Amino acid sequence: AQDKIKIGVSIPAATHGFMGGLNWHAAEAEKRLEAANPNIDLIIVTADGPADQASDLEDLVSVHQIDALVVLPFESEPLTEPVRAVKQTGAFITVVDRGLTDPSIQDVYVSGNNTEMGVNSAEYMMTRLGDGDNIVILRGIPTVLDTERFDAFMATIEGSGINVLDNKFANWNRDDGFEVMQDFLARFPDIDGVWAQDDDITLGVVEAIKQAGRESEMFVVGGAGMKEIIKGVMDGDALVPVDVLYPPAQIATAMDVTVNHFVSNGPVTGSYILGSPLITKENAAQFYFPDSPF
Amino acid sequence: MSVSAHEAAKPGKGFRLDLKTAGPLLALILLVVLGYSLNPAFLNEGNVTNILTRSAFIGIIAVGATFVITAGGIDLSVGSMAAFIAGVMIIIMNWAVGAMGASIWTVLLGVGCSLILGIGAGFINGFLTTKAKIEAFIVTLGTMGIYRSLVTYFADGGTLSLNNGAREIYRPVYYDSFLRIPYPVWVFITVAIIGWVLMNRTAFGRYCMAIGSNEQVARYSAIKVDRVRTATYILQGLCVSLATIIYVPRLGSASSATGVLWELEAIAAVIIGGTMLKGGFGRIGGTVIGALILTSIGNILNLTEIISNYLNGAVQGVIIVAAVYLQRGSLSARRKKAE
Amino acid sequence: MSVSAHEAAKPGKGFRLDLKTAGPLLALILLVVLGYSLNPAFLNEGNVTNILTRSAFIGIIAVGATFVITAGGIDLSVGSMAAFIAGVMIIIMNWAVGAMGASIWTVLLGVGCSLILGIGAGFINGFLTTKAKIEAFIVTLGTMGIYRSLVTYFADGGTLSLNNGAREIYRPVYYDSFLRIPYPVWVFITVAIIGWVLMNRTAFGRYCMAIGSNEQVARYSAIKVDRVRTATYILQGLCVSLATIIYVPRLGSASSATGVLWELEAIAAVIIGGTMLKGGFGRIGGTVIGALILTSIGNILNLTEIISNYLNGAVQGVIIVAAVYLQRGSLSARRKKAE
């Protein structure tokens, strides 16, 4: 076992839908890659917060003596130094999704793009709505990536005349999405669109709208690419006509690339931006993974 | 010596006791006034129904928690227990649909399993606390982690979703009403009434208070302390199960995010309602009001824009502390006047 | 009449007490054996150092919590208090760097502010509990929400990061060692020793136990109950502040995710260590071991791949319950034998 190449994978724990999907893809990729490459050992560790993740990185180095690290940082800034410390042991570093403050640490960057996600969502809104139309926004948990999405969205609709009635946190959680939307519906008689930013929230929002019987008044734009939502988009659901991809499978891409660094001859560096394309009825089929839990 | 020196009961005594229960009510009323003044939509029938329905979850669980806390225990596992029960219910119902198609029996099977799981989970907590003599805090911290993990594991990190056919049949349990009051609220009302009767009109309630107030005295008074204590945890499990039964038809899913922090909310509802964390003293009525207060705070924050979103938690904290201060304060002021 | 029929002090008394402190230690030793058997790297110097350094945060906070709990209180706000103090420290240090450049003084200013904030936050908790007579659970639930919100607000929903210049100066506080033992571990050792002395060798410790055991007795013994109780919260605040001072150089940032659930871990460490949640009886030594146990569990889970990541929480829960059962169990077995 000593001569195996060890690759540490450090990701946040599966506390909500998107991270759950990410965890699933990581576990699937581990199985697949370890089966295909007997000399590779992937070690997945999950963290409940930035400090916890920093501890995980220490353990990967001190206990497992990893040769490479795939990391999806909980937060960019606090994890920059701990990842740098791993780098200093000579490990190959692949950063996923949330970039470090010092990009020179990473050998490879695989990313969704929070800003693009906000922009694409806003641009779709602008195709459907115009001056004087009202929307409400349900945000995630107050963290960096939520703020990035939100700021990009707001910057994009700036000047379009679309009126943002209010935004509230729904914690990337169906129940909170349901309750916040109920309250928005009680509060605002005229809502034309909802940006729910995340598919878990979207599911709660949809139930609240159905409960109020106001399906025909508005539409909802979510995000991530949950299979139920994509199925709906494929089937032409009017209430949730599109989705914006934020693929949990990006972790698998990152693991693939990192393993490639060890098994292929060619150099592996640079950035792999997966982007956040708009999923519509037309292209939905290519994003549909019925076996994924997400 | 035959004359007994009894004097007449103090006047105003009953009144004072009433005030003690009235404390949380007062806080709730002030909150309602605040809500209405911030946004008159607060008192729309729809919004009021929403608040009531939402408080049903926490409220039902908190009724159970009132017994546990009154008997001197604590249960931190309720939130993850709810997630776990919801998850298993969904798995079983989905399996049943696969095996024999969706019907009312599928739902009844799910409900039955939920009740068994709730009672079982409560029993485990009770058993570990009373027989293995491990502190309730540790036991339920442990089971909290275990249930949360299990549901994550069953859901493969994702979400367990109820089969659509079963969902259609089950859906009305959450969304439909009787006499314009949604079913969850009926369940809440029923649980609260039964809880109140249990606490105040049966030997069991009296035993809970006795055990929470002095376990030794209870033991010397021929009370089966371990059995009563275990029963409080089972009751808690049953309440969690009931809450889950009305929760699942709402979104038809369960995940690792289901029921997070419900334990804290439930305990907070209990204590806002005037029950003492140290045990010995339980108020079901107060608990119900406590649950309404907590839900209303969240609702009010969603109905107004004047507060930065980031500060929601702070406002919540301030209101909770203020609400409790208010009832204690108004109380001691009255008491002083009475003396 | 001069003969008194008292029996001699029961033999084995002192021994039994020793065992009581030995309980958590036994659990820790078993955990170490488990860790080593899963992966011999567990006992590498580097890994041991990591565990010790990590337990410093929770350990230092838990030492403070031991006093609060011993005196019959509870503090749920420590985690968000840590996040808040870290946030404000960073803001102030960044401002200081802007105003007068990065120097050792910047860091000292931050440290000073941290201490003041910790003491102040502790005082607020203490004041609200003792003077406003609001239950500690509610007060600290409230301040928990408030601090967490404030740090989110200050960070505008993102992360507050320490200026790089200041960070370079401050960094060694976490990363450097003295006699091969990292500074945070030294701080932890110092806090633990001071805590132990305070608890066992000063009147203050006695007062905490007396208050937690029977407030009226304490009052009738001319102990200033409110003052002592407030002091325990201040001590807790101070401990949080110390933990924050060694935390900030680790990641150089603070956000709404900082210190989440530390309160639960701290209380768990205290109770695993043998202190009673109801108060009256505190063991600093046990608390230190409790913190080490908790940190080791997390580390052990990273040592092996045999358990699905989804089940981490379950394994954690099982180990905590088992560890506590073990110490209680081994204890009562011995006791039986002694009789």
Next chain:
Amino acid sequence: MSERADLAVPPILSAHRISKSFGDIPVLFSIDFDIRPGEVHAIIGENGAGKSTLIKILSGLEQPTSGTITYQDKTVVLPPNGEAAALGIVVIHQELLLAEHLTVADSIFLGRELKSGFFLRLGEMRDQARAILDTLHVRIDPEARINTLSVADKQMVEIAKAISQDAKVIIMDEPTAVLSVAETTTFFEQIKRLTAQGVAIVFISHKLDEIMELADRVTVLRDGQLIATLGTENLTPDSIAQMMVGRELSNLYPPKHEPDVDAEIMLSVRDLAAPGISGISFDLRRGEILGFAGLIGSGRTAVAEAIVGLTRKSGGSITLRGNAVEFTDVSQSVAAGLAYMTKDRKGRGLLLNVGLQPNLTLMTLRKHLRRGFLDGKSEEQALERAVRRFDIRARDPSVPVGKLSGGNQQKLMLGKTMESEPDIVIMDEPTRGIDVGTKQQIYHIIAALAAEGKAIIVISSEMQEVIGLSHKVLVMRNGRLAGQLEGAEIVEAEIMRYAAGIKQGGNDERISA
């Protein structure tokens, strides 16, 4: 008492026209009281007369509603919360006031720890504690935790705490209520040593012989009124009792009706062994009152607790009316008609924070169920009955039991035990802290119960009580039966001999020293 304090000495502490009300309920009416250095001044009165309230006022724990207090020739407002101890006024509380988790030494020095700088001088406190306990002839480990001590030992710790302080006035509220003769004797030696040093002692007791032995003056309270303050030389126990109760008290103990020799054996214990006791065998017949005597810690309580299933017995057998029984829970023994009344009313007997009614019916709630629900009316009736039968006096019946006078708490506990209508009752210190008048009533109740055909065990440290009530007396020593006395043998000297180990003998057991 040989030397009487000099009456010419001015009082060190005096109260003038003290009145006290709790809420609108008056408890004391214009009381005058004083105490001189070197004097023992006894306060006597029925339960609830206001004795404890008066001494709380004298020690600053309560403030008077009106009236003044003069201490060392100055009119003072005594500081609250036991801070008066620093001024030299120390109290031994009627209700044991000790923190259960502290050690004996910690408790003795609580609030006035010996320190050098910040640090406690633990060794010194321990040694001093041991020395004080030694002067009281009690062997309690200074490092033992309070919750491991028996009630009597706790009382001795309270006493040790009080006499170890550099006090000018020591106020003792029923310090001997749970002590047996031996402890009382050594305790009185200490009181005499203290008075010789000029310490003023205020002494409350319901044991009139103690008053006669110890006191220089006696103040009598009745229903919160001052009846008289008299020198002891002018008094007899009978006259004191008469002043207290307001009527003539004759024959404290009812006549004994020996049970038939062939009366049914209700309870039979053979070779019982449990923590702290072994080799206990005895029979209890229908209509019999069996006394258990012995020194503190001799194991009488342990026997009772093992019989009713509060502690696991490790050997022996218990037979109830011919049926072997094995109780693991009090509910089982209560259901079988066997009830035990604890001597620890505060820690094990009563819920102090609730009212009379829930306490009274706690053990027998099943009797008050109607269709499964509690029947408040039936509970009220039970309370009314118990109040009448045991003369429980609560000026405010809704007051938490913890605020009742000590004696009335005891009566309530008696009522609670009898609520279960047991065939066999074990009463542990049944008249602890009860005034003579009520004591007489209770003795008559016990005798009447026996005459009715109940079987009764009385565990008591009050020798006279055991002698006056019992048909048969078992004396315990070191966890074993030391001797058995019947009929005319039941005299104080004989009991003492067994209890102290001077004379030995048991049923079939020989005591190994």
